[in-house]
Amino acid sequence: MMFAGGGALDACEEVRELAELIDAPVISFRSGRGVVSNAHELGLTIAEGYLLWPRTDLMIGIGTRLEVPFWRWPFRPAGLRSIRIDIDPAEMRRFTPDAPVVADAAQAVRALAAAVRRRGAPARSAWRDAARRARTDAQAQVASVQPQAGYLAALREVLPPEGFVTDEISQVGFASWFAFPVYRPRSFVASGYQGTLGSGFPMALGVKAAHPGAPVVAICGDGGFMFGVQELATAVQYRLNVVVLVFNNEAYGNVRRDQEQRFGGRILGSELVNPDFMRLADSFGVASTRVSSPPALRGALERALADGAPWLIEIPVPRGSEADPWRFIIPPRP
Secondary structure (H helix, E strand, O other): EEOOOHOOOOHHHHHHHHHHHHOEEEOOOOOOOOOOOOOOOOOEOHHHHHHHHHHHHHEEEEEOOOOOHHHHHHOOOOOEEEEEEOOOOOOHHHHHEEEEEEEEEHHHHHHHHHHHHHHHOOOOOOOOHHHHHHHHHHHHOOOOOOOOOOHHHHHHHHOOOOOOOEEOOOOHHHHHHHHHHOOOOOOOOOOHHOOOOOOOOHHHHHHHHOOOOOEEEEEEEHHHHHOOOHHHHHHHHOOOOHHHHHHEOOOOOHHHHHHHHHHOOOOOEEEEOOHHHHHHHHHHEEEEEEEEHHHHHHHHHHHHHOOOOOEEEEOOOOOOOOOOOHHHHHOOOO
C-alpha cells in the first residue's frame, strides 16, 4: 500500500505509474488528495484503504508524515515492512522505516519503478479486485454519515473537475476527507496537519485570486466561518466569486459531541448564537440563499456558480444531529 502526501504533488505521474506496476492502492488523507485520482481504481480514500490495511505487507510512504498509518489507524499489520521517501532527512528520525530514501519524490519513485522493472514486472495480483471490493464496501458504510455525505455528493455532482474545494474544521469538513472524491492534485485545499479553525473561507479567496477562471467552493461550519466573516467584504471588493457553504448547527459541533460523550453531557462554550446569515450576506452585498436538503443544495450551487459573483449558501443542520465522522478518521480495530 502506498501513502502519498503533499510532498508527492509534483510526482503524480510517477506515483500512478508505480502503483499500476505493482498493483498497489494509493491512499491520501488531506494535502495529498488527487495525487492519484479517486476515479482511478487504485486511488483510494482512507475509509477504503483501511479495509485493505490488515492484509498489507509493505507500506511505501511518499512525501507524507505517515499520519494515517502510524497515528490514526489503531494497529500495524504483523510483519509490515516500510519504505519511506522524503526530501527532509529529519522525517526519517521521526519515524524510521526499514528503507529510508532521502530524495525528491519524483526522482525516487522513478528509480524505484526502474528497479522493479529490472527485476521483471510482477505477476498480476489480486489487489485490484480487492481495491474494487474495498471501495464498494466502504462507500456503503460512508453513506451512513448523514447528512454530511449527502451534501458532499451533491457538491461533487455539481462542481466540475477543474473546480476547487477548501475544507474547514467542521462536521462536513471532516467527512470531506473520506466522503468527497478528489480527481486532481491541488484541487482539494486543506488546512492540513494543523487543522486551523476558520481557515476555509479565507483560503478559498486566495485560491480564487490564484485561479480566477475556476469555480471555488468553501466548506465551512458556522463557528469557523465567523472567524473570518468580515472577508465577505474582501470578496465583494475584489470580485472574488467564491461560493461559501455555511453548515449551521449553532455549535462547535465536535467540541459539543465530546462534551456529550466524554464529559457527562456538561455543555460549556460549545453552543453558539449566530446572526441571520442571509441578512448578514445581504449587508455586504453578497447574494445568498438557504437550503435544507442535498437536492436543494444542488440547484442552489448550479445557480451560484453560474452567477459569477460571491455567494453564501446557508445549510441549517439541527444541533447534534450529524452522524459522527470520526470512526472513519480514527477507526476502531477490525
